[in-house]
Amino acid sequence: MKLSTKGQYGVRAMIVIAENSNNDKYVSINDIAAKEKISSGYLERIISKLKKAGFVKSERGANGGYILGKKPKDINMFDIMSVLEDNIDVIECVDVQVFEKCDNHCNCKARKLWLKVNEAVENVLKNTTLEDIIADNNKK
Amino acid sequence: MKLSTKGQYGVRAMIVIAENSNNDKYVSINDIAAKEKISSGYLERIISKLKKAGFVKSERGANGGYILGKKPKDINMFDIMSVLEDNIDVIECVDVQVFEKCDNHCNCKARKLWLKVNEAVENVLKNTTLEDIIADNNKK
DNA sequence: AACAATTCCAACTTAAACGATAGGGATTGC
DNA sequence: GCAATCCCTATCGTTTAAGTTGGAATTGTT
Numbered sequence: 204m205k206l207s208t209k210g211q212y213g214v215r216a217m218i219v220i221a222e223n224s225n226n227d228k229y230v231s232i233n234d235i236a237a238k239e240k241i242s243s244g245y246l247e248r249i250i251s252k253l254k255k256a257g258f259v260k261s262e263r264g265a266n267g268g269y270i271l272g273k274k275p276k277d278i279n280m281f282d283i284m285s286v287l288e289d290n291i292d293v294i295e296c297v298d299v300q301v302f303e304k305c306d307n308h309c310n311c312k313a314r315k316l317w318l319k320v321n322e323a324v325e326n327v328l329k330n331t332t333l334e335d336i337i338a339d340n341n342k343k
Numbered sequence: 344m345k346l347s348t349k350g351q352y353g354v355r356a357m358i359v360i361a362e363n364s365n366n367d368k369y370v371s372i373n374d375i376a377a378k379e380k381i382s383s384g385y386l387e388r389i390i391s392k393l394k395k396a397g398f399v400k401s402e403r404g405a406n407g408g409y410i411l412g413k414k415p416k417d418i419n420m421f422d423i424m425s426v427l428e429d430n431i432d433v434i435e436c437v438d439v440q441v442f443e444k445c446d447n448h449c450n451c452k453a454r455k456l457w458l459k460v461n462e463a464v465e466n467v468l469k470n471t472t473l474e475d476i477i478a479d480n481n482k483k
Numbered sequence: 484a485a486c487a488a489t490t491c492c493a494a495c496t497t498a499a500a501c502g503a504t505a506g507g508g509a510t511t512g513c
Numbered sequence: 514g515c516a517a518t519c520c521c522t523a524t525c526g527t528t529t530a531a532g533t534t535g536g537a538a539t540t541g542t543t
Binding site for chain 2: 204205206207210211214215218238239240280284288290291292293294306307310311312313315316317319320323324326327328331336337339340
């Protein structure tokens with residue numbers, strides 16, 4: 204039961220981009236990769252997903268890079284994770300349609316537990332915005 | 344981000360065993376596997392871990408099988424999962440020692456989020472006992 | 484015009500984990 | 514003796530995650 208590195212790296216990249224977006228400064232993949240010690244090739248693919256989802260905007264060519272596509276308070280961790288993690292639910296049968304098709308579904312006494320776990324994770328992620336994280340780090 | 348089938352199957356097996364333990368009835372692996380539609384070979388290895396951890400006791404030979412090793416109220420889901428899931432933490436650096444050794448640890452602004460997610464999961468699992476699950480299913 | 488810095492895109496590789504199977508030994512009740 | 518069981522270990526196939534590579538397109542700078 205692990206968050207994939209995609210999700211982790213994506214969140215960390217978003218934090219770096221957010222910290223530079225105040226002054227309209229575009230950050231390059233190489234800069235982010237160097238700062239966060241992440242393979243830049245891999246990071247590229249991650250950020251490309253974030254771009255498609257509208258969380259960042261890009262500028263090509265020299266002095267290009269990435270900048271936030273929305274306000275930090277409008278970007279929550281659940282949305283980021285949903286785009287990056289291939290499986291956001293802790294178990295497939297959280298999804299009702301999957302559950303209905305399950306061989307065992309009238310008999311599965313454990314499902315309520317999975318739903319609770321899943322809800323707990325979602326709540327934390329949904330209730331944490333990029334703004335929260337930045338603010339929290341500036342406090343110290 | 345998925346619970347492995349080990350954890351899922353283990354919890355479901357424990358529920359079956361618990362339901363039979365009232366009347367001191369031993370349940371065989373084959374019975375559990377058939378009821379839950381799980382490969383019996385695979386289930387065997389899972390239950391063997393549960394046995395080593397003391398959650399179930401076994402009896403060999405004909406009419407043998409498994410029975411609870413503790414009272415349902417003394418078995419919580421976190422303990423079961425800890426034994427079965429190879430990685431119970433949602434991210435390695437939840438562990439302080441791993442965190443201290445991390446290249447990036449003075450710089451990692453996302454860790455608080457991982458800690459929160461992890462805590463949320465642990466809370467649900469720790470606050471749900473086998474007794475809770477059985478009771479919850481009898482209600483209906 | 485040349486060049487360097489960048490985003491963009493797709494194919495490939497490698498390593499690990501998951502889920503499962505197979506085979507056989509030991510114990511017990513009938 | 515035999516069938517039902519637990520017990521143990523080795524092996525296997527598939528999928529997925531993680532990361533690499535190579536190259537095209539765009540843009541600013543010199």
